[in-house]
Amino acid sequence: MNITNVQYVNDPLSGFSNAMIKATIDEVEWWVPNNTPSNTHYAEIMRQVAAGTITIADAD
């Protein structure tokens, strides 16, 4: 997966911080649920973070 523009997003409705991770994955912007290892997008984001190839920006 080609992953770019990775950023945590807060949920403005519930007030939860870092509820989602917004990322461009293979040229499509996806909202990926945080802390969901069974989601393959999340797992790949965390793998690439651990490998040092991407970082996750803080939420606005």
Added chain:
Amino acid sequence: MSKAAQLAALIGSQTAQTSRNMAYNGAMNISQRSTSVTGIGASSGYFTVDRFKLAPNGTAGRLTMTQTADGPSGFANCLKLDCTTADTSVAAAEFLILSQFFEGQDLQRLKKGTSEAESVTLSFYVKGNAAATYTVELYDADNNRSISQRFSVTTSWSRVSLTYVGDTTGALDDDNANSFIVNIWLHAGSDYTSGTQNTVWQTLAGTERANSSDTSFFDSTNRTFFMTGVQLEIGDVATPFEHEDIGTTLRKCQRYYTRWQSTGANNWPRFFQPSYVDNGYVSGTFSFPVQMRTHPSVAVTGTWQGQGADGIGTGSVSQDGVTLFCQSVGAASIAGYYADGGSLDMASEL
């Protein structure tokens, strides 16, 4: 045993199973994302026919993947791969694999890892532009074990039947994670072919997964590969393909991917009906048609229109639905927010 007893036993064994075919979308009838995608080869993913993943690695070869109405008798659709850029200089780590992934909880009937492990038979219809030979590997992701067999392709539709013995080592996890993969190797470098191909269940050995005599799908821009009628079933015999109604197949696929596609501005329902603004935002919930495998990723693509609102986003998501929000544009209430030809995609693939 008398003939009558044999018949009774046979009937009993057949009726004991529903959904005899463990493969998804085997008739290639569901294609939620697209019916044709060109230029595939740089990265892996699900492109057209649901549940069939293409994984290329390191190759300069490119292909078009299509759901097309060119099936054998009794099949309206098939999956077609068409090589558009050849790659005849195959580096060691290159591959192209067509795969289907399975949850372990769906395959407990295999009794894998027990003394009663069942043999399985994989069958499918296939044809190509010329004679070819490829490999099908079954891979147990929970225990890192595999077994491979080769099959031949001709220029006419033929049904391939491959029976794999039961594996008494390594049980599949009874959960929603990836446990088992059917890998069709269409292109492989020496990292996967330099050993003696493993035709018995064993711990994965990288060099034994495919075969050095296999055809490379990327050997020519003339190369095509057609497939349909994929069936994975218990036993030593390929029984007739288990056709299912379109609704059943769609619901099975939607566990892993759901696309809501609007056809225009007047395509109801609007996601956000006229609503009061709460703290500058208004929200709406989209309930999934079936419970998804896990909390899905969500993509909002195409054209959306706000009437007093802008900036659609995903607030929270569960296996059953997603809450979307948008921001009001200075109004105390908004008229609505709708997909004007846009789409909403949810992905929880393995």
